[in-house]
Amino acid sequence: MAKVFTGSYWTSLLEAEGDRALHALVQVVFIIILYLVARFVLNRAIAHGMDYIASKERAAGKETSVARIITLGNLLKSVSGYVLFFVVVFTVLMAFGINLVPVLTAAGVAGFAVGFGAQKLVRDVISGFFILLEDQYAVGDYVTIGAATGVVEEIGMRTTRLRDDDGRLIILGNGDISVVANHSRGGVILNVDVSIASDSDLDKAEEVLNRVGKDAAKELGGVVAPFKCEGIISMDSAKVTLRLSGRIKPEAEREINFEVRRRAWQALMAEGIRIA
Numbered sequence: 001m002a003k004v005f006t007g008s009y010w011t012s013l014l015e016a017e018g019d020r021a022l023h024a025l026v027q028v029v030f031i032i033i034l035y036l037v038a039r040f041v042l043n044r045a046i047a048h049g050m051d052y053i054a055s056k057e058r059a060a061g062k063e064t065s066v067a068r069i070i071t072l073g074n075l076l077k078s079v080s081g082y083v084l085f086f087v088v089v090f091t092v093l094m095a096f097g098i099n100l101v102p103v104l105t106a107a108g109v110a111g112f113a114v115g116f117g118a119q120k121l122v123r124d125v126i127s128g129f130f131i132l133l134e135d136q137y138a139v140g141d142y143v144t145i146g147a148a149t150g151v152v153e154e155i156g157m158r159t160t161r162l163r164d165d166d167g168r169l170i171i172l173g174n175g176d177i178s179v180v181a182n183h184s185r186g187g188v189i190l191n192v193d194v195s196i197a198s199d200s201d202l203d204k205a206e207e208v209l210n211r212v213g214k215d216a217a218k219e220l221g222g223v224v225a226p227f228k229c230e231g232i233i234s235m236d237s238a239k240v241t242l243r244l245s246g247r248i249k250p251e252a253e254r255e256i257n258f259e260v261r262r263r264a265w266q267a268l269m270a271e272g273i274r275i276a
Helices: 007-059 063-095 100-133 202-219 250-270
Strands: 142-145 148-155 159-164 169-173 180-182 188-197 223-235 239-248
Touching: 007 063, 063 100, 063 148, 100 148, 100 159, 142 159, 148 169, 188 223, 188 250, 202 223, 202 239, 202 250, 239 250
Parallel strands: none
Antiparallel strands: 142 148, 142 180, 148 159, 159 169, 188 239, 223 239
């Protein structure tokens, strides 16, 4: 007991603790360097792998798959970053001689306590993974999810972001998505109805509208299948209504609808066919 009060005891104790602390500090620095290098290499490997796959899909003309591959690559980077971070935290604690059993026990109890609150989070993450895996939709697709319709801007681990036709950003939890209508897979049908005077030459009007439809397919971006006159859809004593029908990319519906109507009006008027 008497040696506790001697200077040599405290000197040796401080030297031992100092050596231990210095050794732990060197280990921590080394661990952090390894973490940064591993994260850099892993991110580069994921990026190169995704770029290679995306280039193959692009060369095959599968543009819709490219956005999904890019999104999946970002998701892999995020998940791998979280995993590496937690590995580093536990390794640093071990370097300082901290017993991880109580830490893990406390984490288990806390995890059980918040488990019910985290169910929504887990469901969102799992649903997001399967959305990507099953290729339900990709960034750039025009979709309807529930009451929301718009262009997919981002597919994250927890949420999907849509930009609707009015420019509003809509954020949806992946776990809440049950029914998806993807309008970008094969295009959507656009019907353009044109009413002309009942005494007009119908054969000539149909010929003019078919010509307008073919020209629109050649000159307008977003037309998947040419517009074709489907014939009379309604008539009365004053007018006859003809229908032009074509398949388009949904995101271009407004512009194509306006332009086809404008061209039809101009072409019919040029042929002396009155619009009713």
